Amino acid sequence: xxxxxxxxxxxxxxxxxxxxxxxxxxxxxxxxxxxxxxxxxxxxxxxxxxxxxxxxxxxxxxxxxxxxxxxxxxxxxxxxxxxxxxxxxxxxxxxxxxxxxxxxxxxxxxxxxxxxxxxxxxxxxxxxxxxxxxxxxxxxxxxxxxxxxxxxxxxxxxxxxxxxxxxxxxxxxxx
Amino acid sequence: xxxxxxxxxxxxxxxxxxxxxxxxxxxxxxxxxxxxxxxxxxxxxxxxxxxxxxxxxxxxxxxxxxxxxxxxxxxxxxxxxxxxxxxxxxxxxxxxxxxxxxxxxxxxxxxxxxxxxxxxxxxxxxxxxxxxxxxxxxxxxxxxx
Numbered sequence: 001x002x003x004x005x006x007x008x009x010x011x012x013x014x015x016x017x018x019x020x021x022x023x024x025x026x027x028x029x030x031x032x033x034x035x036x037x038x039x040x041x042x043x044x045x046x047x048x049x050x051x052x053x054x055x056x057x058x059x060x061x062x063x064x065x066x067x068x069x070x071x072x073x074x075x076x077x078x079x080x081x082x083x084x085x086x087x088x089x090x091x092x093x094x095x096x097x098x099x100x101x102x103x104x105x106x107x108x109x110x111x112x113x114x115x116x117x118x119x120x121x122x123x124x125x126x127x128x129x130x131x132x133x134x135x136x137x138x139x140x141x142x143x144x145x146x147x148x149x150x151x152x153x154x155x156x157x158x159x160x161x162x163x164x165x166x167x168x169x170x171x172x173x174x175x
Numbered sequence: 176x177x178x179x180x181x182x183x184x185x186x187x188x189x190x191x192x193x194x195x196x197x198x199x200x201x202x203x204x205x206x207x208x209x210x211x212x213x214x215x216x217x218x219x220x221x222x223x224x225x226x227x228x229x230x231x232x233x234x235x236x237x238x239x240x241x242x243x244x245x246x247x248x249x250x251x252x253x254x255x256x257x258x259x260x261x262x263x264x265x266x267x268x269x270x271x272x273x274x275x276x277x278x279x280x281x282x283x284x285x286x287x288x289x290x291x292x293x294x295x296x297x298x299x300x301x302x303x304x305x306x307x308x309x310x311x312x313x314x315x316x317x318x319x320x
Contacts, residue, residue, distance in 0.1 A: 050214065053210050053214040054213055061217065061220070061308075064228070065308065134287055135206035135285070135289050136206065137207055137208060137211070140206045140293065141206070141289070143211070144289045144293070155300075159303060162303040165310055169311065
């Protein structure tokens with residue numbers, strides 16, 4: 001299974017790189033879709049069907065909206081020539097990337113293999129969760145019972161985002 | 176915005192109802208099978224977006240629909256907080272207290288207040304995703320004039 005996930009992650013990296021360098025913006029959007037749908041297969045292989053359902057639906061709707069935006073505006077990407085500020089930004093980005101890679105290799109040695117062990121807190125959640133919450137689906141039990149505050153915060157964040165979108169996009173307002 | 180051809184219109188009118196029902200199924204069975212409020216709400220919003228894209232803006236009477244979804248979305252969020260607060264009133268004084276009887280694990284009516292949270296969060300997510308899409312369409316229509 002590790003080999004399969006490695007191949008899929010390779011596909012995702014290829015799609016992300018192609019999305020940056022594509023000349024046509026429509027094919028760039030489709031390459032972004034490649035990243036999202038590969039992530040869905042990764043979630044399914046790692047035994048997280050709840051996340052896979054949410055990811056596949058949200059990815060489809062986002063792709064529809066992005067394709068509509070690209071078809072409505074231009075399909076050509078506007079190229080800019082690199083000046084001194086561009087070179088400085090590129091060097092800074094490469095330096096930060098190397099720094100992150102170094103700290104990642106340091107911190108990966110003290111972590112366990114993905115999915116092989118569970119935290120002490122998670123053990124208390126898993127033991128007898130069906131009797132405590134009464135729900136057969138453990139994820140719903142955790143999301144709405146043990147971690148109810150988080151879910152309420154997510155719902156309020158979504159409402160606030162919609163209010164912001166309406167504030168920006170409504171030109172005329174209500175009569 | 177204009178709609179698509181007659182074949183696309185008829186096909187989406189046949190399919191969108193089934194997608195809507197599937198979203199309701201995912202929400203209602205959220206405490207038994209994978210899925211839940213967020214996933215089912217996005218599926219419902221997807222069916223509404225599908226029928227709006229294929230039939231054009233005139234089919235849904237866009238201006239009325241937008242004010243309707245705003246009210247539904249705000250009401251759903253208030254209901255989530257109300258159910259959470261009602262844990263204060265019944266039993267021990269804990270926010271998000273699961274005060275209803277738990278029932279048998281695996282039945283459709285079980286798990287206390289968790290199905291209510293699923294239904295409210297699903298309504299809220301469907302309304303907010305659809306309202307973002309509608310405001311984008313209305314912005315395009317208005318900026319054209």
